[in-house]
Amino acid sequence: MDAYFHRQLFGIVSALLLAATSISRLAALEVVADVVVLEAQVAVEAGNIDQQLRAQFEPVVKVELSFAIRACKLEGEDRKKLIAAGEEWFLQFIKENSDINHNGNRNRAIAINGLVRAHGTNISRETIAKDIVSVVKPILTPEQAAVYERECEHRENAYREAIAATLVVRMDEKLALSAEQRQKLTEAFTREWNAKWAPPLEIFMYNNDMWPAIPDKIVSPHLTPAQWEIWTRLTKNSQNMHFGGWGLGDNAQVIDDVEFEKPAEQAEPPIEGVFQVVPAPAE
Amino acid sequence: MPLHFHRSDRLAALAVVCAVLSFASASPAQNQFDLNDEMFNQWLYGNSKPLDVASEISAEIEGVDRVCSLSPEQKAKLKLAGRGDEVRFSERVDELRARLAGKSYDQNEINEIYLQIQPLAQEYRAGVLGKSSLFYKVLNRTLEPQQQEVFQRVQAERRAARHAARIGLYIAQLERGCPLTHEQRTALQELLHKETRPASQASEYDAYVLMFQASKIPEERFETFLDEAQLRMVKQQFQQGRGMEQFLKQQGLLPDADE
Numbered sequence: 001m002d003a004y005f006h007r008q009l010f011g012i013v014s015a016l017l018l019a020a021t022s023i024s025r026l027a028a029l030e031v032v033a034d035v036v037v038l039e040a041q042v043a044v045e046a047g048n049i050d051q052q053l054r055a056q057f058e059p060v061v062k063v064e065l066s067f068a069i070r071a072c073k074l075e076g077e078d079r080k081k082l083i084a085a086g087e088e089w090f091l092q093f094i095k096e097n098s099d100i101n102h103n104g105n106r107n108r109a110i111a112i113n114g115l116v117r118a119h120g121t122n123i124s125r126e127t128i129a130k131d132i133v134s135v136v137k138p139i140l141t142p143e144q145a146a147v148y149e150r151e152c153e154h155r156e157n158a159y160r161e162a163i164a165a166t167l168v169v170r171m172d173e174k175l176a177l178s179a180e181q182r183q184k185l186t187e188a189f190t191r192e193w194n195a196k197w198a199p200p201l202e203i204f205m206y207n208n209d210m211w212p213a214i215p216d217k218i219v220s221p222h223l224t225p226a227q228w229e230i231w232t233r234l235t236k237n238s239q240n241m242h243f244g245g246w247g248l249g250d251n252a253q254v255i256d257d258v259e260f261e262k263p264a265e266q267a268e269p270p271i272e273g274v275f276q277v278v279p280a281p282a283e
Numbered sequence: 284m285p286l287h288f289h290r291s292d293r294l295a296a297l298a299v300v301c302a303v304l305s306f307a308s309a310s311p312a313q314n315q316f317d318l319n320d321e322m323f324n325q326w327l328y329g330n331s332k333p334l335d336v337a338s339e340i341s342a343e344i345e346g347v348d349r350v351c352s353l354s355p356e357q358k359a360k361l362k363l364a365g366r367g368d369e370v371r372f373s374e375r376v377d378e379l380r381a382r383l384a385g386k387s388y389d390q391n392e393i394n395e396i397y398l399q400i401q402p403l404a405q406e407y408r409a410g411v412l413g414k415s416s417l418f419y420k421v422l423n424r425t426l427e428p429q430q431q432e433v434f435q436r437v438q439a440e441r442r443a444a445r446h447a448a449r450i451g452l453y454i455a456q457l458e459r460g461c462p463l464t465h466e467q468r469t470a471l472q473e474l475l476h477k478e479t480r481p482a483s484q485a486s487e488y489d490a491y492v493l494m495f496q497a498s499k500i501p502e503e504r505f506e507t508f509l510d511e512a513q514l515r516m517v518k519q520q521f522q523q524g525r526g527m528e529q530f531l532k533q534q535g536l537l538p539d540a541d542e
Contacts (some may be wrong), residue, residue, distance in 0.1 A: 066462045150465070163452075175346075203454055229338040253519055
């Protein structure tokens with residue numbers, strides 16, 4: 001029965017992977033990297049959930065703490081205090097989410113060259129960043145808190161601008177936009193930004209053929225009928241998934257200047273050999 | 284240009300086999316896979332909708348017309364060339380469809396069938412009116428010198444916009460693991476803008492083209508605004524770009540000397 005179940009599950013994953021191929025095919029004539037999004041009911045051993053949560057989110061928490069330390073130039077005891085508060089919050093976060101994840105969420109993953117590279121999650125990086133803000137702020141002086149807030153704002157704006165500009169450039173490749181159209185679309189995407197349609201950064205890093213489901217009313221006023229026709233024919237998909245880690249590639253490197261008292265145990269990767277992202281040289 | 288199948292194609296084909304195998308096992312009597320028109324389109328175009336080059340031609344001509352003010356004759360020539368590309372492509376699709384679609388395949392054959400569709404699918408994704416198209420050749424021959432000048436300038440602006448977006452995206456990605464302050468982000472952005480150039484053509488390797496060029500910037504330039512931990516991370520990333528040099532050269536993706 002178990003073998004039958006696993007075989008069926010494997011089949012469903014494969015079929016979804018195939019369907020998702022429509023979402024995401026790389027454009028070069030000599031394709032050497034292939035990115036797909038697949039969706040599956042991910043079965044996780046109960047005992048591994050804590051470890052996987054730690055492995056997935058600890059880097060995010062450390063980066064956020066490191067960001068706060070840099071923004072406010074914290075040193076000595078203040079720095080230690082902040083890291084300790086962050087770690088305490090993180091342990092609680094794992095406990096709470098471990099219970100939720102025992103129910104077996106429906107997850108998405110990005111696969112590159114057929115190998116799962118990043119697992120989607122219901123928890124966004126932005127959610128964690130916001131929670132960390134509430135951990136950090138009480139430790140800061142009012143002046144430091146103001147600086148920190150400004151830095152968060154700058155970072156958020158830079159992120160949105162980067163995603164909006166990338167979207168417009170990719171649209172330009174398909175639709176031959178004018179300079180004015182590029183400008184208006186960039187403004188519209190930044191102004192109307194919404195996490196419901198805004199694509200995650202990870203999608204853009206290695207995939208040139210995935211399109212977010214941006215509401216028509218944001219796009220249509222800026223396109224000609226011919227461009228609109230092309231746009232509507234592109235396969236869109238809603239990107240309401242998050243990649244709780246740190247983005248694809250680069251072997252998940254994160255800054256190494258924040259250490260927790262209780263470091264994460266080495267968690268088993270969900271699928272063997274997942275860290276294969278650099279495209280193979282042409283044969 | 285010869286088309287090669289790489290590991291990705293083989294793995295995707297493997298996924299096809301996995302799916303077929305599993306569904307076959309779900310219905311033992313039906314150990315065959317039917318490749319209907321819809322699935323054929325899915326594999327070829329990435330969706331189930333049929334080819335629509337007409338809109339692509341209109342949008343391309345519109346785009347050129349906006350900056351070069353094309354004469355009716357020039358438009359007609361371009362339209363004809365675009366139609367030529369469409370017909371050439373459609374004929375190949377029809378031939379392949381007639382050969383492959385509407386038939387049943389067993390689990391051993393389906394892998395091969397998928398790989399047979401991929402070369403055309405890759406061409407479609409690259410754009411039927413791409414650089415090797417008749418449309419593009421006619422465009423180059425049809426434009427008057429003055430129009431050509433304007434067209435090239437606008438193309439350069441588009442490449443510059445793409446490069447600026449790539450830098451922004453690269454920094455956003457870097458910040459996933461390496462936090463930067465506003466001042467550092469701005470300094471890095473400025474340095475990359477100043478010292479790197481757009482890739483010769485858009486591709487999924489734009490990030491590597493950028494990282495390769497960044498790896499050539501003297502380290503001292505980064506030391507002025509990054510701390511030690513940040514430098515370690517940035518250097519690791521640039522190392523990856525450096526490792527891609529040969530590949531990027533082979534693919535002709537590094538910036539043109541006169542860009």
